[in-house]
Amino acid sequence: MIPFNRPSFLSDELDYIRDAIARGQLSGDGYYTKRCNALITERTGSPAALLTHSCTAALEMAAILAGIGPGDEVIMPSFTFVSTANAVALRGGTCVFVDIAADTLNLCPDAVAAAVTPRTKAIFAVHYAGYPADMDRLAAIAREHGLLLVEDAAQALGSTYKGRQAGNLGDLAAFSFHETKNIVSGEGGALTINRADLVERAEIIREKGTDRSRFLRGQVDKYTWVDVGSSYLPGELIAAFLLAQLENADRVFDTRRAIVARYQSAFAPLEGRVGLPVQPADTVGNGHMFYLLMRDLEDRTAFIAHMKAQGVVTPFHYVPLHSAPAGRLHGRAVGPMAVTDDISARLVRLPIYLELGNGVDQVIEAAMGYLGRSERRVRTAFI
Ligand SMILES: Cc1ncc(COP(=O)(O)O)c(C=O)c1O
The missing domain is CATH 3.40.640.10 (Type I PLP-dependent aspartate aminotransferase-like (Major domain))
Structure with a gap:
């Protein structure tokens, strides 16, 4: 795993x-x-x-x-x-x-x-x-x-x-x-x-x-x-x-940034099928996270199950706070929450840690197994 x-x-x-x-x-x-x-x-x-x-x-x-x-x-x-x-x-x-x-x-x-x-x-x-x-x-x-x-x-x-x-x-x-x-x-x-x-x-x-x-x-x-x-x-x-x-923080940041870059370049050709992280202008990240945005909740659930079957753990988060029981008690939403509600149903995170090594290729291959297949299915349906 x-x-x-x-x-x-x-x-x-x-x-x-x-x-x-x-x-x-x-x-x-x-x-x-x-x-x-x-x-x-x-x-x-x-x-x-x-x-x-x-x-x-x-x-x-x-x-x-x-x-x-x-x-x-x-x-x-x-x-x-x-x-x-x-x-x-x-x-x-x-x-x-x-x-x-x-x-x-x-x-x-x-x-x-x-x-x-x-x-x-x-x-x-x-x-x-x-x-x-x-x-x-x-x-x-x-x-x-x-x-x-x-x-x-x-x-x-x-x-x-x-x-x-x-x-x-x-x-x-x-x-x-x-x-x-x-x-x-x-x-x-x-x-x-x-x-x-x-x-x-x-x-x-x-x-x-x-x-x-x-x-x-x-x-x-x-x-x-x-x-x-x-x-x-x-x-x-x-x-x-x-x-x-x-x-030893810089070693950690460098390694994690390299993993993020590897994920980013591997999934770039699939942009459109999946959403990728957008680096905000004028920022440099620390390689903390890499995520994919699936089409919808059903797509994400199927992706997580596929990855698990391939031996890869890919969790999601967050359940929006404005609609959580304590969130409703201690707060209120102001303005539309369309992005929050949408993203929280579609976002899934891929493994990142210092010793991931060649495991990154295994993760990519496992993900491609799902995304490539579902890509073909969508095209067929479209034709
Ligand atoms: C955005 C954010 N705030 C706060 C926390 C809480 O951090 P800690 O577990 O150190 O209390 C986390 C932890 O995941 C977080 O991601």
Whole structure:
């Protein structure tokens, strides 16, 4: 079986974990956490990065920093993972779901502009498949209405937009190091903070609402409860594993980009029969994902069954949030959702991981077995 994803071990993960144990600190914010924070700021160019135990945690921190409360609205795509929305719902805010652009599958700026109301507090922009959203236009909308612009960069570490790194394109950005991502620590994440006035509060929120970080730096002589917060920081063993991954990130990005390019060129002649990813203008992806857009739900179901029979796992996502039970409870759709509803029924993802190697040819061959056959069937029917 060719799995959809397989976490890779890149080099010194075990050595670093042994060293972390030898150093004697297993709780967070020790030597390895600080080194990871430093590597993330170095890569993204963001002034501050804080490791979290997930992207979900980083998004929750962003919602607290945005001051979301009951009645406040946050505009986001419906075509995203539940964590983007949960962060807002947990604060009692309202998720305002809008449609995505049909080509890039990222937030449609026109739909965002049309959804702004006096209650809007923030925009949560997802960089789908690792390709950054149209951040200049979203930033202009955010500036015009005084909104916080948050990047859900769960999939986007290492991607760029107009030469700038994902994670440094909004006020705040949330990354994921879940094992399905490019750079992994099992569960893991980070928040980058691009506004100097939010850094100290972010540290406090992450440390259970206490000023413990200031205490550890010797800036106060005791620490106490100063704000709301939770336990959002990972332990040192996770950070030790992650550091080895971050140090080898470029190898991962290069290999995955090569796999994406191979898929793209193999399926290009079938464009029309299947839809292919469209790289947004002025962006460079990180090779996070490759997907095909089938004709309809029936076509996708048959394709997935065919691939499974050929030993290849090809999952789909997302179930649109605006029509999910919790989505209806905690949010509302604004504007048409035609693209979201259409894409979520047709999109299927192909395997990508570091050691896929010649497996990529096997995946392509298996897919061609289906697409070529159904292509002939369609032509015959047409004649
Ligand atoms: C767009 C998006 N946001 C948030 C998350 C949540 O990430 P984590 O599992 O690190 O909490 C994911 C994970 O798949 C995601 O794809």
